[in-house]
Amino acid sequence: MNPLKTNDPLDTLLREQNQYIEDNGFTARVVSALPRRRARFWTHQTFLLAVTVGGAVLAVRWLPWENLPAFNWSALLSLNSHLLVPWAVVVSVVGALVWAAVSAVQEED
Amino acid sequence: MSFTDADLIARVLALEDQNAFGELVRRYQSPVRGFLTRLTRGDSHLADDLAQETFLKAWKKLHTFRGDAKLSTWLFGVAFNEFRGAARRRKELTLDDAENLPEEPATAINPEWRLDLTEALKRLNSNERTAVVLCCQNGLSHEEAAQVLDCPLGTVKTNVLRGKEKLRKWLAIAYENYESA
Numbered sequence: 481m482n483p484l485k486t487n488d489p490l491d492t493l494l495r496e497q498n499q500y501i502e503d504n505g506f507t508a509r510v511v512s513a514l515p516r517r518r519a520r521f522w523t524h525q526t527f528l529l530a531v532t533v534g535g536a537v538l539a540v541r542w543l544p545w546e547n548l549p550a551f552n553w554s555a556l557l558s559l560n561s562h563l564l565v566p567w568a569v570v571v572s573v574v575g576a577l578v579w580a581a582v583s584a585v586q587e588e589d
Numbered sequence: 590m591s592f593t594d595a596d597l598i599a600r601v602l603a604l605e606d607q608n609a610f611g612e613l614v615r616r617y618q619s620p621v622r623g624f625l626t627r628l629t630r631g632d633s634h635l636a637d638d639l640a641q642e643t644f645l646k647a648w649k650k651l652h653t654f655r656g657d658a659k660l661s662t663w664l665f666g667v668a669f670n671e672f673r674g675a676a677r678r679r680k681e682l683t684l685d686d687a688e689n690l691p692e693e694p695a696t697a698i699n700p701e702w703r704l705d706l707t708e709a710l711k712r713l714n715s716n717e718r719t720a721v722v723l724c725c726q727n728g729l730s731h732e733e734a735a736q737v738l739d740c741p742l743g744t745v746k747t748n749v750l751r752g753k754e755k756l757r758k759w760l761a762i763a764y765e766n767y768e769s770a
Binding site for chain 2: 488490491493494495497498499500501502503506507508509510511513514515
């Protein structure tokens with residue numbers, strides 16, 4: 481049932497009271513407060529992802545994977561610098577790449 | 590050439606066209622601001638702030654508008670959620686604060702019938718006022734109002750019925766006072 485179709489005088493009174501509100505700059509205020517266009521956002525996100533992928537490729541290409549000492553918890557806990565430093569570099573590079581990827585994805589929200 | 594709502598929505602979604610969205614705002618600013626003004630009991634500044642938030646939310650969430658309801662109905666839903674969120678955040682604007690007001694309106698004689706109606710609407714509790722404003726002022730069907738308020742159809746019908754009964758009673762009192770003046 482649509483209440484507007486009734487002949488109830490109260491409905492008539494309520495409808496008459498519902499008068500048009502002049503815009504008076506409201507639309508302009510809303511439009512000026514709109515967030516930046518997503519095109520720019522996509523450009524930024526694409527750039528961030530491209531840099532991340534580029535970094536990953538360089539890391540795979542340049543890190544001395546073949547010279548990386550075998551991972552060993554006991555040697556690591558003994559703070560052996562020959563083992564610790566190469567793995568610290570690897571962890572830093574991988575961590576940076578993961579952080580960049582997560583940041584790029586999270587920006588969508 | 591005038592675009593339909595669907596044309597404008599398509600432009601907003603495909604091109605992020607702010608001018609198209611501006612046209613939608615221009616079309617619906619009056620009902621949305623009027624609706625929020627009544628929900629906030631005539632606080633037009635708060636209503637305009639909420640209306641602005643409503644349209645900003647609509648800009649972000651327009652892709653969720655499925656088109657199975659009228660755009661106005663969807664916007665009323667967004668506006669109502671904004672009002673409800675604001676009411677929760679602001680202690681002084683609890684949703685049912687009208688319950689604490691006296692049932693009878695002030696007996697001061699008011700020669701303006703419409704002003705009496707405005708005052709009477711303010712005295713309804715939030716659920717009744719919202720249902721009456723949506724159905725009787727903005728022309729939504731009970732089903733559409735239930736969709737906006739995200740509540741059962743029977744609840745909307747009851748709130749409209751109770752709200753109108755109270756309005757009739759209060760307006761009759763005000764009218765009698767006016768007649769006897």
